[in-house]
Amino acid sequence: MASVLSLGYALISATDLSEWKAFAVDLLGLQIASETDDRLLLRMDEKSYRLDVRRHSEAGGVTTLGWEVKGAAELEELSASLEAAGFVVKPADSATIAERMVSGLSSFEDPDGLTLELFWGLKTDKDPFVSPRGARFKTGTGGFGHAFQMVSDGAAYQRLYDLLGFRLSDYIDFAPGLTGTFLHCNPRHHSFAHAAIPGVPNHVNHLMFEVDDFDLIGRAWDKVLAGAAPVAASFGKHSNDEMLSFYVKTPSGFQVEYGFGGRLIDDATYTPTRYDVASYWGHKQSDPGQPDI
Numbered sequence: 001m002a003s004v005l006s007l008g009y010a011l012i013s014a015t016d017l018s019e020w021k022a023f024a025v026d027l028l029g030l031q032i033a034s035e036t037d038d039r040l041l042l043r044m045d046e047k048s049y050r051l052d053v054r055r056h057s058e059a060g061g062v063t064t065l066g067w068e069v070k071g072a073a074e075l076e077e078l079s080a081s082l083e084a085a086g087f088v089v090k091p092a093d094s095a096t097i098a099e100r101m102v103s104g105l106s107s108f109e110d111p112d113g114l115t116l117e118l119f120w121g122l123k124t125d126k127d128p129f130v131s132p133r134g135a136r137f138k139t140g141t142g143g144f145g146h147a148f149q150m151v152s153d154g155a156a157y158q159r160l161y162d163l164l165g166f167r168l169s170d171y172i173d174f175a176p177g178l179t180g181t182f183l184h185c186n187p188r189h190h191s192f193a194h195a196a197i198p199g200v201p202n203h204v205n206h207l208m209f210e211v212d213d214f215d216l217i218g219r220a221w222d223k224v225l226a227g228a229a230p231v232a233a234s235f236g237k238h239s240n241d242e243m244l245s246f247y248v249k250t251p252s253g254f255q256v257e258y259g260f261g262g263r264l265i266d267d268a269t270y271t272p273t274r275y276d277v278a279s280y281w282g283h284k285q286s287d288p289g290q291p292d293i
Contacts, residue, residue, distance in 0.1 A: 002074035002081075003165020004067040004185045006143025007192070008122050009049065009100075010207060011064035011115075012252055013056040019251035020053050027220055027228045027248070028209060028258060029135030033125070044137040044209065048101050048123040050144040053252075060252030062204035064107075064115040065147055067164065071120050072104050078118055079106050081163055092117075111156040112202040114149070133220075138210040138262070142188040145208040148257075148293070154181060154196045161192060168272045169265060170240050174293055180278070182240060187264040189241035195293065205293070206232075206247060206255035214244065214260045221246055236282020239275045247283070 014020050017040050024030040024042050033041040033049045041049040054063075069075050079089045092105035103121025110116050131137075137144070151157050158181065166183040169190045173179050178197055182190040211217065220228075221235055224246065232255045233247035245259030278293050285293075 001165065002069060002077035004069060004078075004118070004191075006068045006141060006186050006188075007065065007145060007147060008047075008068040008119060008143055009066040010051055010062055010144075010147070010204075011066075012051060012053045012060065012250075013058075013063050014053050014060040014252045015056065015058070016251055017053060017055055023229055023251055024051070024053075025132050027223055028256070029131040029133030029211075029216070029220075031130055031132065043125070043129050044131075044135075044144060045129050045139040046124050047139075048125045050139075060250075061254050062114075062147070062207065062252075064117055065204070066100070066117045066119055066122075068122065068143065069118055069120050075104050075106060075118055075120055078164065082108055085159070085163055087160075110160060112152050114204065133216065134213075135216055136212045138212055142186050143191055145210060146188065146191045146193065147207055148180075148193045148195075148205045150200045150202055150205050151194045151196050152202050154179075154194060157181075157194045166192060167267065169270075170272050171274045172240060172278050172293075173274065173276050174278055180293060184265055187266065189243075189263045189265055204254055206257050208243075208245070208257040208259060210243070210259050210262050212260070217244065217246070217258060217260045220258055224248055231286050233283045233285050236279045236284070238279050238283070239277055240273075245283075 030042040033043045038055040040053040042051040044050045082089050087108045089108045101123035102119040105119045107117045166185050169182040169184045180195040182193045229248040232249050235246040241263045243259040243262045245257050247255045247257050
């Protein structure tokens with residue numbers, strides 16, 4: 001059966017691209033692929049971009065997640081499965097395919113209205129990736145990282161991501177009655193996670209980027225403490241994927257988790273489990289009213 005391979009790219013809405021440029025380049029070490037008054041494309045590896053930040057007059061956020069599939073046949077098979085399950089899947093026109101720099105593309109809305117795109121063949125750039133901070137991001141077959149989404153109906157999201165071929169990694173009980181579900185589609189511990197938390201708006205809470213040098217995380221944390229970005233959650237170590245990371249608020253309002261040392265899963269030997277804490281230490285939310293996730 002066809003399935004999603006990795007998280008390929010994200011589209012982001014922002015009111016101020018200059019703030020995003022400073023955040024992405026100076027703090028995270030992403031490379032600018034191209035920029036105009038209304039669009040900022042950011043690289044983290046050999047691909048032509050991983051983040052596509054668009055200027056918008058209203059509040060920003062993640063507007064689209066791009067999920068990679070193997071090829072045209074897999075795109076067609078997954079699209080048919082989604083349509084059979086009641087989703088309205090729209091094949092992209094040639095202009096959109098060219099804009100995304102892919103070989104094939106279709107899109108649909110998830111249960112809460114976020115746009116999801118299935119694609120294959122994301123363009124590899126002729127020029128090598130050069131981070132202005134010397135960062136090397138862990139991507140490859142694991143995609144650019146993971147997304148954590150606050151949702152209205154956990155069961156509906158489980159049905160959707162089952163259709164997309166995701167497998168269960170584990171659950172975390174954040175608080176009584178509040179559980180996060182963590183799903184993988186490649187050896188990365190999770191490429192997608194979701195939780196339904198009363199009173200929290202439905203949105204992509206954070207994207208995670210992983211680097212291969214722990215010292216880079218420490219240097220970035222020093223920059224955050226000096227005011228480079230608002231702290232969303234303190235430096236800490238997660239229980240399930242064992243990531244050493246911190247969270248900061250982006251200029252678009254959602255969070256970025258910047259981490260090192262994430263756990264990998266071997267489906268042949270791995271058994272899903274359950275945790276009663278999100279982190280072994282640290283990761284304390286700057287908003288005390290929010291659960292530690």
